[in-house]
Amino acid sequence: LGKRSVRRARPLLDAVPRVRQLKRQPITTSFPSGHAASAAAFATGVALESPAWGAAVAPVAAAVALSRVYTGVHFPSDVVAGAALGAGAAFAVRGLVPTRAQHIPPA
Template sequence: MTDSPHRIAGYDRAVYRTVARLSTPVLDKPLRRVSDLANFSKLWFLVAGAVALCGGPRGRRAALAGLTAIGATSLVVNQPIKKLAGERLRPDRPGLGVPAQRWVRMPSSGSFPSGHSASAAAFAVTVGGLLPGLRPALRLVASVVAFSRVYTGVHYPSDVLVGAAVGALFGRLAARLALRRWPPPQPNDKCSHSGARARRETRTRRSTGPQ
């Protein structure tokens, strides 16, 4: 049992090194840009703006709920969780073999868990829960953000996985609260109202017909 943390850390570094050895220069620049764009949730503010602009009232509500989920998640991840985790040191990129052309600025905060991954999951799960049509695209973008944090060398895989799990938890909660506050329209209700109105009009025509 006492060896478990060391064993997990060993697996973590092994996966990190495997990603570092990936020979994919075509991805270096795009993933650096994605990682940088996700700083301070800039990427998600842009997505929220597009959703609010194009999605009507439901889009605006979903965007608001998604940004609220990011705020709550960031507050919890960047304060109590990172402190409870003991401010885990960031990976040693040169020592672990991450090519320098992949590097982005190394944050000064603790490594565990990943705030970028937490925010990405929180937004994707919240907005995807309110607008199911966007769910696949949002999950894909959130996954790319999370992977970019390992690819650029600023996080271990476990940082990203735990961050994403925390963000997804907050996202599910935010989506549930938003659906309770703003229930989606029910097509069946509209049909039943239309049917009842049609039946009333039919009865009226019959009662006022030729005598």
């Protein structure tokens, strides 16, 4: 919904060194970052189940998000919005599906 409603163009690659540019540039609109959303949703979901594992995967999710700006395919605000949407989705699913800690074992 975000990409279709906002329709934000991707950043110009003029300032991004060629070595940092992706070989195949995305053709979809820029806002929000789907990669950042997916990474944040996964990391948040893992953290809700296991805080220790969540702390382990959080840097990987952050690296995915930062790489989108580093390669010039997203503006920083695209990545922040994507990460917020992803984390929000994880919390929304948590409200629908209880975590192991919230689950009451059968008697």
